[in-house]
Amino acid sequence: MLTGKRILLIIGGGIAAYKTLELIRRLRERGAEVMPVMTEAAAQFVTPMSVTALAGHPVHRDLFDLGTEAEMGHIQLSRSADLLVVAPATAHLMARMAQGLADDLATTLLLATDTPVLLAPAMNVRMWEHPATQRNLGTLQSDGVRFVGPNAGDMACGEHGLGRMAEPLEIVAAIEAQLGAGPLKGKRVLVTSGPTHEAIDPVRYIANRSSGAQGTAIAAAVAALGAEVTFVTGPADVAPPSGVTVIPVETAQQMFDAVHGALPVEAAVFAAAVADWKVDGASDQKIKKEAGGLPPLSFTENPDILASVAQMTTGRPALVVGFAAETTDVIAHATAKRARKGCDWIVANDVSPATGIMGGRENAVHLISDSGVEDWPRMAKDAVAQRLAARIAEALA
Template identity: 60%
Template sequence: MLGKTILLIVGGGIAAFKALELVRELRRAGARVLPVLTENGARFVTPLSLSALAGEKVRTSLWDLEDEASMGHIQLSRAADLIVLCPATADLMARAATGQANDLAATLLLATDKPVLMVPAMNVRMWLHPAAQRNIERLRGDGVTVMTPDDGEMACGEYGPGRLPEVPAIMAAIAAQFGPKPLAGRHALVTAGPTHEPIDPVRFIGNHSSGKQGFAIAAALAAAGARVTLVAGPVHLATPAGVTRIDVMTARQMQAACEAALPADIAVMVAAVADWRAEAAPAKLKKDGSGPPPLSLTENPDILAGIGHHARRPALVVGFAAETGDLIAHASAKRLKKGADWIVANDVSEGVFGSDHTHVQLITAAGPEDWGPTPKQAVAERLAGRIARHFDGTP
């Protein structure tokens, strides 16, 4: 980070004190730190302490006559190589997600053309609230890097995700913004979400897949420099920054889109493809008291196996296995049968569908690796890193 300029916005929260340690570490790494302290942030750390550690004037207001005489907030938003929001409170992220500009911090985030890294810290219930998750999803879709908070005991006494990541992890995330893109020049094909197989014009065969894991993996691969083609089933998620998205409905449409996306260096087949389809009725099937209509089911194409045994097979094929029992045995057999290099397996009877958390096993030729209970975002980042190391030839 030698010679880089970091614009650090310190939000209001008990974790704000860690921003002082972050400033010290950034200075030690050779970075210049331009500090901005929000009104609520100043309730936890003082401008004097922040200025002393940064060696720079602390900006606190959008209405500073001296600084704003030359539109200082615009200059400040463009002066840095990276903007870091730490701690990123639920309020600040909500205002950033909706494009508000009602104080200096929000205005800087809206006016910048530089990368933004947000380091969240908040109560576990706030982090897990659907409104907060929608805001985070929107920010990531806009290209903002939002770190996953740590699990642990809160200042309020509750336990769960929401703790500010430790300073070394924040430093690593900052360094990654400036580091090499290990998958630059490679093309990754990712599938995500369910498929819907129509029974009639209003009903379909489907499953509970939300697409969250696949979208997170597409975003992580794009952040690592890959050119990503995301073939998405019917889900309502924002397209990750830098990702080319192709929307499909049925298994056959997904298969065709995957075929058209080849050649690729990497295929990560996350989608929960419906195994069967029906011959769709042309009009809505009605109840008439004589029992359910007969459905003639046909097996859908096996997209993972098709990619795993394709003449233009990607150099690395990663499949997903959603099981409800005998996880390791079923996933290991699937890896061999489908021609995949790796299988990411999870037990969906544990409430994985639609959740932001999961518990996966990575199945390779060397055997299973238990990655433990973890957020889906963390799985995506870890998998992207593992893929990058595979191509680098490092363990």
């Protein structure tokens, strides 16, 4: 809960500004006091009257409001809050922050404050990926500014990719975590993600078709709820989330060692697509193609990371969550896997090529536990992660 907390909400000028109305409502229902500030451009997307009505405070817009400036109102406004939140944080606003500009009320508040700042970026995918924006991101992070999002998804401009503002409940969770009010505050959570690569020779390897998107989203979601996250990731297509301890690995054996080195934890989520087998005696030289037949390859099993943790007799996490990617009889195979491995929950999904889930943007999962099977609707992987993180927090409460 956020009872008694004062949030200074700076609303930037982007289409995602409409989400701030829901954000204000969610913050107030948790007991927070919301003091709204709008940029000139923000008023093109949401009305000050709507924001005022939901916040219960008048919107601040003008740096040169003589009624408040007599007492240096913009200084007091920025320092009386427990947290400054910028949503949406546009590319333009991030650039001005990174350069230390103070040419309107919003940037002046941000420059004059000694209060923590949380940004929820929102912009076109090309703008987010542009080197200038990434430089500004790095500058702001080094200045101590925290971020929630952006998420991947469809945008108002018709493009798809990173740049969507985080959903209101995600931002609320990040605010709670920032203020020490997250439901996973003080809990340690281990998340594995991505594929593993098992060498055949120095240039060839065996791997699974995993982008790492779901595991990355889960790590971000539990971190947003206040958890201290150790993120063990194979060679994934997506970048690891910020605010977590990242341990990069390549092989299943390296992941096994990293996982056991990260224990103890309260919860462990095994979302990685670990190769079941590796070549027994991989060549240290490139295997040459020669006439007369294929090179003989023999295989050996990789260590079973999930089972090794789920079946620990001492120091076992209170909650162990496995994943089951299946192509047939999804529920039956996943239920059998849960019993065989000894984990508490299995998150099962159908990764048949027709579903587009493996490497895609969405997921449709079944949560299997002692309570039975929960069929979750198809949704964005970020949404799956948020729902799973909420269930983890409930289980560890």
